[in-house]
Amino acid sequence: MTDALSPTSQSSPPPAAAAPGEPTAGGLLTAHLTAQAGAFLRALPSLRGEHGGRPGEADEQTGDLLRCVRRVGGALHTFAPAVEAGWAQELRDELRWLLDLLTQEPACNRRLARLLGALDSLTGAAAPDRLPAQRGDERQAATGMLAGHPGAAKARALLERQLTVVRARVHTSALQELRSARLHALADRMTLLTGEVPLAVPSDTPADEVLLPGAAAALRALARSAEALPLLRVGAAYNGDALHRLRAEAPLPDADSALGTDDAPWLRVRILAKRARYALEVCGPLLAGQATVTATRLAALGRVLDRHQEAADAAATAAAAARTPRITPATAYVLGVLHADQRLEVEAARYGFGRQWQELSASAGAEWPLL
Amino acid sequence: MTDALSPTSQSSPPPAAAAPGEPTAGGLLTAHLTAQAGAFLRALPSLRGEHGGRPGEADEQTGDLLRCVRRVGGALHTFAPAVEAGWAQELRDELRWLLDLLTQEPACNRRLARLLGALDSLTGAAAPDRLPAQRGDERQAATGMLAGHPGAAKARALLERQLTVVRARVHTSALQELRSARLHALADRMTLLTGEVPLAVPSDTPADEVLLPGAAAALRALARSAEALPLLRVGAAYNGDALHRLRAEAPLPDADSALGTDDAPWLRVRILAKRARYALEVCGPLLAGQATVTATRLAALGRVLDRHQEAADAAATAAAAARTPRITPATAYVLGVLHADQRLEVEAARYGFGRQWQELSASAGAEWPLL
Numbered sequence: 164m165t166d167a168l169s170p171t172s173q174s175s176p177p178p179a180a181a182a183p184g185e186p187t188a189g190g191l192l193t194a195h196l197t198a199q200a201g202a203f204l205r206a207l208p209s210l211r212g213e214h215g216g217r218p219g220e221a222d223e224q225t226g227d228l229l230r231c232v233r234r235v236g237g238a239l240h241t242f243a244p245a246v247e248a249g250w251a252q253e254l255r256d257e258l259r260w261l262l263d264l265l266t267q268e269p270a271c272n273r274r275l276a277r278l279l280g281a282l283d284s285l286t287g288a289a290a291p292d293r294l295p296a297q298r299g300d301e302r303q304a305a306t307g308m309l310a311g312h313p314g315a316a317k318a319r320a321l322l323e324r325q326l327t328v329v330r331a332r333v334h335t336s337a338l339q340e341l342r343s344a345r346l347h348a349l350a351d352r353m354t355l356l357t358g359e360v361p362l363a364v365p366s367d368t369p370a371d372e373v374l375l376p377g378a379a380a381a382l383r384a385l386a387r388s389a390e391a392l393p394l395l396r397v398g399a400a401y402n403g404d405a406l407h408r409l410r411a412e413a414p415l416p417d418a419d420s421a422l423g424t425d426d427a428p429w430l431r432v433r434i435l436a437k438r439a440r441y442a443l444e445v446c447g448p449l450l451a452g453q454a455t456v457t458a459t460r461l462a463a464l465g466r467v468l469d470r471h472q473e474a475a476d477a478a479a480t481a482a483a484a485a486r487t488p489r490i491t492p493a494t495a496y497v498l499g500v501l502h503a504d505q506r507l508e509v510e511a512a513r514y515g516f517g518r519q520w521q522e523l524s525a526s527a528g529a530e531w532p533l534l
Numbered sequence: 535m536t537d538a539l540s541p542t543s544q545s546s547p548p549p550a551a552a553a554p555g556e557p558t559a560g561g562l563l564t565a566h567l568t569a570q571a572g573a574f575l576r577a578l579p580s581l582r583g584e585h586g587g588r589p590g591e592a593d594e595q596t597g598d599l600l601r602c603v604r605r606v607g608g609a610l611h612t613f614a615p616a617v618e619a620g621w622a623q624e625l626r627d628e629l630r631w632l633l634d635l636l637t638q639e640p641a642c643n644r645r646l647a648r649l650l651g652a653l654d655s656l657t658g659a660a661a662p663d664r665l666p667a668q669r670g671d672e673r674q675a676a677t678g679m680l681a682g683h684p685g686a687a688k689a690r691a692l693l694e695r696q697l698t699v700v701r702a703r704v705h706t707s708a709l710q711e712l713r714s715a716r717l718h719a720l721a722d723r724m725t726l727l728t729g730e731v732p733l734a735v736p737s738d739t740p741a742d743e744v745l746l747p748g749a750a751a752a753l754r755a756l757a758r759s760a761e762a763l764p765l766l767r768v769g770a771a772y773n774g775d776a777l778h779r780l781r782a783e784a785p786l787p788d789a790d791s792a793l794g795t796d797d798a799p800w801l802r803v804r805i806l807a808k809r810a811r812y813a814l815e816v817c818g819p820l821l822a823g824q825a826t827v828t829a830t831r832l833a834a835l836g837r838v839l840d841r842h843q844e845a846a847d848a849a850a851t852a853a854a855a856a857r858t859p860r861i862t863p864a865t866a867y868v869l870g871v872l873h874a875d876q877r878l879e880v881e882a883a884r885y886g887f888g889r890q891w892q893e894l895s896a897s898a899g900a901e902w903p904l905l
Contacts, residue, residue: 308877495863499866503870
C-alpha cells in the first residue's frame with residue numbers, strides 16, 4: 164500500500180506553532196478519536212450480550228460500534244504521521260480483526276436477501292408496488308424472465324440452505340472469538356484512547372498543517388485509484404454489447420465468496436472512498452462547511468460501491484451454488500440467470516460510479532483548491 | 535391493423551390536377567414499383583439455382599430480391615389509396631409468403647452465429663482484437679463470466695445441433711415451396727408490374743397530394759407506436775435494477791422462436807420503421823433532400839430494431855435449449871447465463887432505440903412540417 168501522505172509531508176515546510184486559539188492537529192485528532200472511542204465503549208455491551216431488552220437494540224448498537232471501528236481505523240491510517248506509529252498499527256490490526264468478525268454475518272444476511280429478492284423479481288413473485296411508479300399498462304406487462312420456471316423454487320431452497328449453513332458457521336465462530344481475551348484487550352485499548360491519544364507531532368502543531376494535507380492526500384489516493392478504473396468502458400451504458408463484456412470471476416473460483424480479479428480494484432476504491440469521507444469528517448471543524456457537497460457525494464459514492472460489492476459477492480455465490488453436485492438442470496439454469504443478473508447489477512453500479520465520480524471530482528476541485 | 539392513412543385521405547380536399555411538368559402520384563409510384571419489379575426479376579434466378587458461378591453471388595442476389603420484396607410490399611401498404619385495392623392485397627400476400635420463406639434460413643444462421651459469438655465472448659474465447667480499442671491494461675483484464683466453465687462446450691454443441699436441425703428443416707421446406715407454381719405465379723405478377731401499375735387515382739393527380747400525406751401518415755403511425763413503448767423505463771440505463779426488470783418471454787414459451795408478449799410492440803415498431811423509410815424513398819423526388827437526416831436516422835433505427843429482434847429471438851432459443859431433456863446442470867447453467875446475456879442485449883437495444891428515437895422525432899419535426 165502506497166502511503167499517499169508521504170509526498171505531501173515530505174514537501175511541506177516544518178510545521179509552525181499554532182497561534183493561541185487556533186486549532187491544533189493534536190487537539191482535533193484527540194477530540195475525534197476520544198469521541199469515537201467513547202461511542203465504541205457505549206456500544207460494546209451489545210457484543211457481550213449485555214444490551215437492553217428493546218428489540219433490534221443489539222443490532223443498532225453493533226452498527227454504532229462498527230461505525231466507530233471504521234472511523235478510528237480510517238483516521239489512524241489517514242493521519243498516520245500525526246500519531247505514534249507502533250501504537251496505531253497495533254490498534255488498526257485489532258480493529259480490522261473485529262470488523263471482519265462482525266461484518267460476516269450481516270453480509271451473509273444481505274447476500275441471501277439480495278439473491279432471494281432477485282429471484283422473486285425474476286420470477287415475477289415480487290410485489291408490483293416495489294416497481295418504480297410508471298404508467299399502469301407498463302406495470303401490468305411485468306413478467307419476470309423466470310416466470311413459472313420449474314427451477315426457481317429449487318434454486319431458492321438451495322441458496323437458502325447453503326447460506327443458512329454459512330451464516331450458522333460464521334455466527335458460531337464469531338461468538339467464540341468475541342468471548343476471547345482479544346476483545347477484552349481491544350476494549351482496554353479503547354478505554355485508554357478515551358483519555359489520551361499517543362501523538363507524534365508537537366502539541367502546538369496547527370491543525371491545518373497536518374490534517375488538511377492528510378485529508379487531501381486521502382482524496383488524491385481515491386482519485387488516483389478511481390481514475391485507473393475502466394471508467395470509459397463502464398461509462399457507456401450496456402457497454403455496447405451485453406454481458407459478453409462483463410469480466411467476472413476468475414475461472415472457477417472455489418470459495419463461495421471468491422470475487423473476480425476484475426472486481427478487486429473496485430473494492431479497493433470502496434475502501435479509499437470511505438477513508439476520504441472519514442478524513443473530511445475529522446477536518447470538519449477546519450473546513451467551515453467548505454467541503455459539504457464533496458462529503459455528501461462521497462457518501463453517495465460509498466453507497467454505490469457497497470452495492471457493487473454486494474452484487475459481486477452475490478454473483479459469486481450464485482455461481483458457486485451452481486457447482487453443487489447433483490442439482491437439476493432447471494436449478495442450474497436459474498442460477499445461471501441469477502449469476503448474470505447480479506453481474507449486471509455489478510455493471511450497473513460501475514456505470515453509476517462513473518457518473519457520480521465525474522460530479523464528485525468536479526465538486527472536490529471547486530470546493531477544495533488543496534487537491 | 536389501423537390504416538394510418540384513412541384520416542388524412544378523408545380530410546384532404548379532392549386532388550387537383552397536376553400542372554404540366556409537375557410529378558403525378560401515378561407517375562412516381564409507377565416509376566418506383568416498376569423499377570423494384572425489374573430488380574426483383576433480375577435477382578430471381580438465384581432462387582431457381584440459375585445464378586452465376588461467382589461465390590456468394592446467389593446470396594447477394596437473394597438479398598437484392600428481398601430488398602425489392604420489402605419495398606414493393608411497403609409501398610403498396612403505405613400508398614394503398616393510390617393503387618387498386620384487390621390487386622395490391624393479393625400481391626402483398628404473395629410477397630409476404632416469399633419474404634417468410636426466404637428469411638428463415640438466414641435468420642437461423644444469424645441466430646446461431648449470435649449465440650456462438652456470445653458464448654465465445656462469455657468464455658473469453660473471442661479474439662481480443664474484437665474488443666473496442668481501449669487502454670492495454672483494460673484489454674488484458676478481459677475474462678468472460680463463463681471462462682473455463684465445463685458446460686460451455688456442451689452448450690455450444692447443443693445449440694449447434696439444434697439450430698442445424700432447424701436450418702435443415704427450413705431449407706428443405708423452402709426448396710420445395712420455391713419449386714411450386716406459387717413462385718411462378720408471383721414472378722408473372724412482377725413481370726406485369728414492370729409494365730403497368732393498376733392505379734386507383736386519376737393519372738393527373740399531383741404526387742404531393744397523395745404521396746406526401748401517405749409518407750407522413752407512415753411516420754405518424756411509427757411515432758404513435760414508438761411513443762407507446764415504455765421509453766421512460768428503458769431510457770434509464772440498466773433500469774436501476776438489473777435484469778429483474780427485463781420482462782422477457784411469456785411463461786415457458788413452447789416453440790423455439792416464441793417471443794414474449796413484451797417484445798411484440800417492439801417488433802411491430804420495427805415494421806413501421808421500415809415502412810416509413812421505404813415511404814420516404816418513394817417520396818425522394820418530391821422532397822429535394824428535405825428529409826435526408828430523417829431518412830438516415832430511420833435506417834439507424836431499423837438497425838437497432840433488427841438487433842432487438844435478433845437478440846429476443848436468440849434469448850428464446852437459449853431458453854428453449856435449456857428445456858432439452860437430459861442435459862447436464864452445467865449445460866443448463868451456461869444456457870441460463872446466455873439467455874440473460876441476450877435479454878440484456880434486448881434491453882440495450884431498447885435503450886439505444888430510446889435515444890435514437892428522440893433524435894429522430896426532433897429531426898423529422900424540423901425537416902418536415904407535414905408531420
